[in-house]
Amino acid sequence: AEETLILVKPDGVARGLTGEILRRIEAKGYTIADLRMVRADRELLAAHYAEHEGKPFYEPLIEFMSSGPVVAVRAQGERVIEGFRSLAGTTDPTTAAPGTIRGDLGRDWGLNVQQNLVHGSDSTLSAERELGLWFA
Ligand code: GTP
Ligand code: MG
Numbered sequence: 154a155e156e157t158l159i160l161v162k163p164d165g166v167a168r169g170l171t172g173e174i175l176r177r178i179e180a181k182g183y184t185i186a187d188l189r190m191v192r193a194d195r196e197l198l199a200a201h202y203a204e205h206e207g208k209p210f211y212e213p214l215i216e217f218m219s220s221g222p223v224v225a226v227r228a229q230g231e232r233v234i235e236g237f238r239s240l241a242g243t244t245d246p247t248t249a250a251p252g253t254i255r256g257d258l259g260r261d262w263g264l265n266v267q268q269n270l271v272h273g274s275d276s277t278l279s280a281e282r283e284l285g286l287w288f289a
Contacts, residue, residue, distance in 0.1 A: 155229065156227060156228065157233045160226070160271060234273070
């Protein structure tokens with residue numbers, strides 16, 4: 154079946170939402186095929202977010218993502234890439250639809266939209282690349 158990389162970002166881990174997020178992934182019927190807690194270093198994050206290098210939110214994003222442990226998940230299922238992005242909701246937690254992880258649980262802290270609890274790969278190519286980085 155298709156695979157994707159899901160990250161519970163540092164805000165999700167710090168707020169004790171890992172269980173709730175994993176519950177939603179499993180409740181949807183996806184399989185958690187692998188899982189690890191990672192304290193990501195700059196090198197890993199720079200590789201993961203290479204597409205955003207040079208954007209104004211890049212540095213704060215890397216800072217934030219290295220501020221605490223993240224939970225990396227290898228999830229499997231029919232159309233799981235698209236399906237998880239739908240479960241996660243849109244990037245900005247304030248306007249993400251209710252019923253989604255970001256819409257129900259994400260908060261705008263007034264600074265930025267980067268503390269949006271989760272990451273999910275956005276294509277089969279990204280999924281392959283990102284799984285290789287986080288589950289090397
Ligand atoms: P991911 O699943 O984390 O990749 O989220 P996404 O695909 O919805 O967003 P995108 O890949 O465009 O950006 C990656 C991450 O950078 C987002 O999840 C946010 O944490 C952050 N980000 C994206 N756009 C902005 C922005 O305009 N401002 C700020 N502060 N952060 C942003
Ligand atoms: Mg993205």
